[in-house]
Amino acid sequence: MEDLFKRLVSHAKEYGFIYPSSEIYDGLNGVYDYGPLGAALKNNIKTYWWKAMVQMHENIVGLDSAIFMHPKIWKASGHVDAFNDPLVDNKDSKKRYRADVLIEGEIDKMLAKADKEVDKAAKRFGETFNAQFFRETNPRVLEYTQRAATTEKRLAEAMKAGDMADLGAMLAELEIADPDTGSRNWTDVRQFNLMFSTQMSNIAGDDGKLYLRPETAQGIFVNFLNVQKTTRQKLPFGIAQIGKAFRNEIVARQFIFRMREFEQMEMQFFIRPGTEMEWYTYWKEKRMAWHRAVTPAEKLRFKDHDNLAHYANAAVDIQFEFPFGFKELEGIHSRTDFDLSSHQELSGKKLQYFDPELSENYVPYVVETSVGCDRMFLSVMSNALIEEQVPGSDEEGNTREVLKLHPALAPVKCAILPLKANNDEIVAKAKAIYNKLRFHFECQYDDTASIGKLYRRQDAVGTPYCITVDFDTLENDTVTLRERDSMQQQRVSINELAALIGNNVDMAHLLAKIY
DSSP states (O other): OHHHHHHHHHHHHHTTSEEETTGGGTOOTTOEEEOHHHHHHHHHHHHHHHIIIIITOTTEEEEOOOSBOOHHHHHHTTHHHHOEEEEEEBTTTOOEEEHHHHHHHHHHHHHHHHHHHHHHHHHHHGGGOOHHHHHHHOHHHHHHHHHHHHHHHHHHHHHHHTOHHHHHHHHHHTTOOOTTTOOOOBOOOEEEEOOOEEEOTTSOGGGGEEEBOSOSHHHHHHTHHHHHHHHTOOSSEEEEEEEEEEOOOSSOOTTTTSOSEEEEEEEEEEEOTTOHHHHHHHHHHHHHHHHHTTSOGGGEEEEEOSSOOTTOSEEEEEEEEETTEEEEEEEEEEEETHHHHHHHHHHOOOOOEEETTTTEEEOOEEEEEEEEHHHHHHHHHHHHEEEEEOTTOOSTTOEEEEEOOOTTTOSOSEEEEESOTTOHHHHHHHHHHHHHHTTTSOEEEOOSSOHHHHHHHHHHHTOSEEEEEOHHHHHHSEEEEEETTTOOEEEEEGGGHHHHHHHHHOTHHHHHHHO
16 A cells, blocks of 8 residues: 555656645645646546535535635634644654644554454455454454554543643553654643734734634635625525635645645535534435545545534544545534634624524524545545556556546546657648547647557546547548547547547536435
């Protein structure tokens, strides 16, 4: 899995998906730039989310709120006082870590040891092996799993109570070492606020202090009444937003999984108090269906929160199996009326909804869905990048690297490739086809190598269809259409290409799997 992750990072740079930011100045830790293909893929992911969330719901509308907002917003939301992570430094390596992440890593090691025992037993006993029975009865497996569960519970309690001393004690008791140097010489664990601050130029002192938003949700909450009144929405209804957020992470790690500048796709669903569990269940199922339309079900799972945020009465993560293990991809939270009530109290402005059915005013409850766009990008790439034996080939070592993206998400839908780049008639015909098809979807023209090498490059960037223009094209206006995954080829009329390819790359196929 580690090799897969390294290959993924290398592949992303080589083919123009993601570059290290400021690379000519030796980079900036935890910051990345999306290249030409990366920007296209990311935009397609955002379009998929927006269509599924806004276009497919009559009662969900969009918003694009400002990154800079009044600093009192972050006081009301709790970010000024409570948006902290537990920080610990290693005195020998001078490196900084999140104490909870170090402990979570130790829990993962315990569970991995249990899995290893199960795998060894499976090999020993063969087809008669009952994995579930073995997990429930084997002393060594039980020791690992019970220790992991106890540690996880203690971690959740310490995080909820803000008990930095107990986190430090856990580091010592578990004998957790610096991952890079092996040193166990730690400082005390202390709280670290994650918000970036800046200054508004025309206001001096603390009054001019602003924050880069650490989440996009608050822009939705403070605009709740504006949106409700101008769109004439009745509860239940939602407000969706895609936008940048910024967190001064103690450790930005694992490529684009955890960055200091990232993009969120969030929807806040406003509901009548007392109905939150019904809608919480609805959005859990709907969001999982959205992911499963592009990701195998076995790579996804729900993980309930052990440590609820101060604003939530229920919370669950949708986790994806990244090359470094199952990690959070999306969160679904029942936020109660905390946000609107807090803004109403601090601002002195009512943020209430008049319910015509009940003939009363009240502060709505909220169910939130929040998915990291960058993490979604990483999950899609992780799932799609495959090195395989060329289909239909018996020759050993005849492999190809292919990015099996869903056609609707692929940055380029088809590539037009002239068989002979030195033949003026073939080149002219190929460019004419390119100029015709680019009105319908993203296309690419390429004549920089032999046809075999061009196919391999398009496989590597995830292009679902390649169109080869050859001498027969000049005679009968047909081309060879090659499909990426099966590598099957068929002869197709030029006039049929737009409809044939367009139908297969249409995002409507994805949406139909959900609704």
